[in-house]
Amino acid sequence: MYDFSKMxxxxxxxxxxxxxxxxxxxxxxxxxxxxxxxxxxxxxxLIGQEIETITIPSRRGVYVTNIQDKERELTITFQLVAKKSEDLRNAYTKLNKALRGELSLVFADEPDFTYKGYLSSVPNDAEQSLTIVSSFTILVPDPFKQGKTKSSTGLITLTDADEVLPSKITLALSGSASEIEITAGNNRMKLKGHYGGGDKITIEWLADEFVIKHNANLALSHLLHLSVPEEFYVKNGDTIKATNATVERVEWRDEQL
Incomplete structure (x- = not known):
């Protein structure tokens, strides 16, 4: 859709x-x-849902066992215009390069939100002129789009999402301790180690891994059994707190479907 211009x-x-x-x-x-x-x-x-069901004897219909949001597919239709064949080849070279690897996608009518995706399919179009109309499809594994990073010293504010995982928590030890407990609502995580006053603990939820650092050293082994970072969701109004440490900074991102 075209509704503004750039001189x-x-x-x-x-x-x-x-x-x-x-x-x-x-x-x-x-x-x-x-x-x-x-x-x-x-x-x-709109995004559909993957619904798993089973049939139960003597019961009408089916029983729903699991509901999961489907992945998102974005199909972009575009035009390429070139003056000569060499220019068309150069344009495709640049387009191929721009669409490799993980892509952060932002649309001009929604500048505060980002999709993460990968180029998944393209048609095998015939090039019959120097003006090409074609398309490509980007697979977005997580159909949600994420807002810009927010931060605080513990209080979580969400406008759109019901709950999200934090992006990062930074703690400063207030004194020597052997155990730290981090809480948010009914969720909690415990760390066990040898900590001194002024030490820093950094906890990060990355795209494909969870990282804990004690000062500059990796410390995932400090996470105690039954502490599940993948389930440490926070809601609007929650405050992240810690025992034996001060919460210096919490980072998170709101999200929308």
Whole structure:
């Protein structure tokens, strides 16, 4: 959808950009790829659910055993315009490079939220002219889009999500201790080790791993049995607290479907 324009310096024409123009890893694709113009995007709306069921004898219908949000697929339709074949090849080279690896995707009409995804499929289009209309699909494994990082000294505020995992918790030891307990609502985690006054504990929830550091040293082994960081969800109004330590900083991100 096109609803605003950007004047090119020194030009007598207006170069129009779509209201949902997509940026990849912080850069609009039209600024990376010569001759690229986004036409429209599909897949940003409703997300279905994967529902697992079993049949129970003598019971009507089925019994639902599990419900899970499906992955999101974003399909971007675009146009490439080139003056000669070499320019078209150069544009495709730049587009291929821009779409490799994990992608952080931001749309111009939703600048405070980011999707994480991977290029998954492209059509095998015939190149019959120097003006190409084609598309590509990006798989977003987690269908939620994440807001910008928020921070506090413990209090959690959420506008959209019911609950989220923190991104990072930083603690400062108030004195010597052998055990630290971190709580948020009914959730808790315990660490056991040899801690001195002024020591720093950093707990991070990364995309594919959980990391604990005691000062500069990895300390995942300090996490006690039955402490499950993957279940340490926080809700709006929760306050993260710690025994034998001060919560210096908590980071988290709100999210939306």
């Amino acid at each position: 090119e310096s020194g030009a007598s024409v207006t170069a129009r950009l779509p209201s949902d123009n997509m940026s990849v890893n912080g850069e609009p694709l039209n600024e990376i790829v010569p001759g690229y113009r986004q036409l429209h995007v599909a897949g940003r709306g």
